[in-house]
Amino acid sequence: MKKILIINGPNLNLLGKREKTIYGSTGFGEFLETLRKEFSECDIGYFQSNIEGEIIDSLQNADQKYDGIILNAGGYTHTSVAIGDCVRAIGTPVVEVHISNVYSREEFRHVSYIAPSAKGVIAGFGLGSYKLAVESLLMD
Numbered sequence: 001m002k003k004i005l006i007i008n009g010p011n012l013n014l015l016g017k018r019e020k021t022i023y024g025s026t027g028f029g030e031f032l033e034t035l036r037k038e039f040s041e042c043d044i045g046y047f048q049s050n051i052e053g054e055i056i057d058s059l060q061n062a063d064q065k066y067d068g069i070i071l072n073a074g075g076y077t078h079t080s081v082a083i084g085d086c087v088r089a090i091g092t093p094v095v096e097v098h099i100s101n102v103y104s105r106e107e108f109r110h111v112s113y114i115a116p117s118a119k120g121v122i123a124g125f126g127l128g129s130y131k132l133a134v135e136s137l138l139m140d
Contacts, residue, residue, distance in 0.1 A: 001043050002067045004137055006032070006130065007058050008048040009074035015099075015127075031127045039134050052076055056086045063090035068119075068137035070130060072097045077112050084113030093140070095133040098123035 008028065011018060016027035028048070036044050045066070047058045055073060062069055071094050076083050087094045094117070101124030102109040115121050120136060122129045 001041060002138060003043045003045070003065070004068045004070060004134060005045040005047065005058075005062045005066045006070045006072075007055060007062075008046075008072050009055055009076050010050040012072060012074055013048050013050070026127060028127075031130070035130060035134065038131070039138075042134065042138070044134070052080055052082065056082060059083070059086045059090060059094075063092050066092055068092065068140075069094045070097055070133040070137070071095070071114065071118075072099070072130075073114060077102075077114055078108055079113070081113055084117060087114050088117035093119040093137065095119050095136055096121045097129040097133050099126055099129055100124060 012028060016025055032046055049055050049058070055076065059069065059071070069092055071087070073080065073083055077096065077098070094114070096112060096114045096118040103123070112121065122132045122136070125132060
């Protein structure tokens with residue numbers, strides 16, 4: 001059984017409440033239940049924090065304990081050299097995900113400090129971006 005950890009960054013705890021036209025009306029807890037049922041052959045863990053250092057700690061603690069990490073660092077994607085450095089330092093493959101198409105939004109969102117060290121980037125498919133990330137990790 002593959003072990004996959006989903007790490008969500010700042011404000012993703014507000015899914016279902018914030019900017020529904022961009023992020024939809026489903027909360028992540030509800031979606032996570034559906035994802036776990038759909039991929040019952042996987043052990044899918046979950047961590048969310050609004051704090052950069054806690055995200056880094058979670059990445060470091062997950063290294064070599066999981067077969068893959070799905071990371072939506074939210075706004076930290078575009079600002080955190082430290083998270084990018086952490087992804088580069090660990091051995092577990094990381095798939096960067098975004099719910100929205102960051103390339104159709106503000107220009108500052110077009111830069112990712114994570115992408116250069118990630119296995120891949122999936123963006124713009126709503127919560128389905130997480131499903132695609134799980135599928136990509138199962139292909140290995």
